[in-house]
Amino acid sequence: xxxxxxxxxxxxxxxxxxxxxxxxxxxxxxxxxxxxxxxxxxxxxxxxxxxxxxxxxxxxxxxxxxxxxxxxxxxxxxxxxxxxxxxxxxxxxxxxxxxxxxxxxxxxxxxxxxxxxxxxxxxxxxxxxxxxxxxxxxxxxxxxxxxxxxxxxxxxxxxxxxxxxxxxxxxxxxxxxxxxxxxxxxxxxxxxxxxxxxxxxxxxxxxxxxxxxxxxxxxxxxxxxxxxxxxxxxxxxxxxxxxxxxxxxxxxxxxxxxxxxxxxxxxxxxxxxxxxxxxxxxxxxxxxxxxxxxxxxxxxxxxxxxxxxxxxxxxxxxx
Ligand code: ES4
Ligand code: ZN
Numbered sequence: 001x002x003x004x005x006x007x008x009x010x011x012x013x014x015x016x017x018x019x020x021x022x023x024x025x026x027x028x029x030x031x032x033x034x035x036x037x038x039x040x041x042x043x044x045x046x047x048x049x050x051x052x053x054x055x056x057x058x059x060x061x062x063x064x065x066x067x068x069x070x071x072x073x074x075x076x077x078x079x080x081x082x083x084x085x086x087x088x089x090x091x092x093x094x095x096x097x098x099x100x101x102x103x104x105x106x107x108x109x110x111x112x113x114x115x116x117x118x119x120x121x122x123x124x125x126x127x128x129x130x131x132x133x134x135x136x137x138x139x140x141x142x143x144x145x146x147x148x149x150x151x152x153x154x155x156x157x158x159x160x161x162x163x164x165x166x167x168x169x170x171x172x173x174x175x176x177x178x179x180x181x182x183x184x185x186x187x188x189x190x191x192x193x194x195x196x197x198x199x200x201x202x203x204x205x206x207x208x209x210x211x212x213x214x215x216x217x218x219x220x221x222x223x224x225x226x227x228x229x230x231x232x233x234x235x236x237x238x239x240x241x242x243x244x245x246x247x248x249x250x251x252x253x254x255x256x257x258x259x260x261x262x263x264x265x266x267x268x269x270x271x272x273x274x275x276x277x278x279x280x281x282x283x284x285x286x287x288x289x290x291x292x293x294x295x296x297x298x299x300x301x302x303x304x305x306x307x308x309x310x311x312x313x314x315x316x317x318x319x
Contacts, residue, residue: 002084002280003297004319006304007268009212009235011091011131011161012069012111013060014271015076024062024071032062044274049193049244050163052274057096064102069110077114077122079272083280086318087308089127090115091159095136095144104144108151115154125318127156127309129187132175134160134167141175145182156309157185159212160202164194169201176206185209185309187235191216192246196223203232210235210307215246217263218254228262233307237270238286239277250289259296266304 018037025032034040040059046052063069073090080088090111097107108128115126130148132141148155158179160172169188176186188206190199192213199217202208203226214234217223227234236255241247247254258265267286272278277285283300286292292300305315 002082003283003301004086005084005279005283005301006087006089006266006308006310006318007080007085007279008089008210008233008266008304008307009091009237009268009270010076010080010088011056011093011271012073012076013063013093013096014056014275015079015273016059016062016072017075017273020072020075021059021062024064024068028062028064028068030062030064032059044243046244046274049246052244052271053162056271056274060093060096061100063097066106066110066113069107070113073111073114073118074121077118077124077126079278081122081124083278085124085279087125087127087305087310088118089129089156089309091129091131091161093131093133093161094148095133095140098144098147104147104151108148108154112154125310125314128154129157129159129185130155131159131161132172133162134172134189135163138171138175141172142178145175145179149182152182152184155184157187159186160188160190160206161212164189164192164198168194169198169206173205176208180207187212189213193244196220199223199227203230209233213237213241215241215254218258218261224261224263227264231264233264233266233303234258235266235268235307237268237275237282239272239275239282240270243275250285253286253290255286256290256292256296259299264303264307265300266307267300268304 188202189212190202
């Protein structure tokens with residue numbers, strides 16, 4: 001049986017498996033430039049974050065209706081439950097959908113049709129985190145936050161994702177301040193491809209409570225010390241790092257060194273349909289390639305609940 005765990009770094013659009021992509025394309029009359037799922041899988045050889053993002057944005061064009069988002073989320077929740085996930089904090093990228101003519105309601109209500117019944121149907125509690133695309137403008141992020149206002153009862157927090165280098169956190173200071181005023185929790189991708197300074201900026205200027213990835217903190221000992229002292233959780237995604245060539249091989253992943261340094265690490269799946277594995281696949285991969293002990297794996301599972309946005313009583317129940 002897989003360890004009970006919380007998934008804290010998961011892009012719902014990144015759970016779109018090739019089979020579902022083709023089903024939705026057929027249902028919506030969308031033409032994909034791949035003949036079949038096999039040819040599509042051939043395209044899953046990425047050079048870096050951007051080469052992945054190009055395919056990620058292309059494929060999500062098959063998502064058109066509330067039912068599509070519902071089906072996508074239910075497919076993910078079914079797989080997650082089978083991998084021991086008891087709680088999932090799920091990212092979504094509304095700007096990518098609004099830009100192609102959908103409205104916020106289609107996306108949020110569609111996802112909510114699955115998330116709102118997830119505890120009964122899958123035994124998985126959920127939270128929804130709206131991510132801003134950092135390669136779009138700060139004004140666009142603010143407009144997106146405005147468009148989300150009618151749905152804030154469904155949204156727990158905000159995040160920042162997409163192409164990192166050249167798009168420093170400072171750009172989104174005002175958006176994060178506004179979101180904080182609305183009672184939203186704050187996270188951000190930082191230190192995936194970008195430098196350690198982006199992690200520091202996200203903490204100081206955006207007030208984030210959790211760092212998504214944060215891998216490159218290891219280049220800055222003072223930053224590591226701070227993250228340890230302030231107990232800031234990191235949501236690591238080992239299989240993602242290998243596929244996007246942030247690390248050479250899984251055996252080179254700094255996770256053991258990060259745990260030894262006292263960092264509050266969690267293991268997550270990022271975009272599992274693209275990177276070769278869901279939550280427990282990532283746990284098994286680090287156990288096998290990094291030789292983590294059962295104690296370390298239990299620590300990672302416990303950290304996932306500690307780092308979650310669950311209240312204490314909910315957290316105890318989920319574990
Ligand atoms: C992402 Cl792995 C990763 N990094 C940044 N942005 C993303 N959006 C979806 N997956
Ligand atoms: Zn991510």
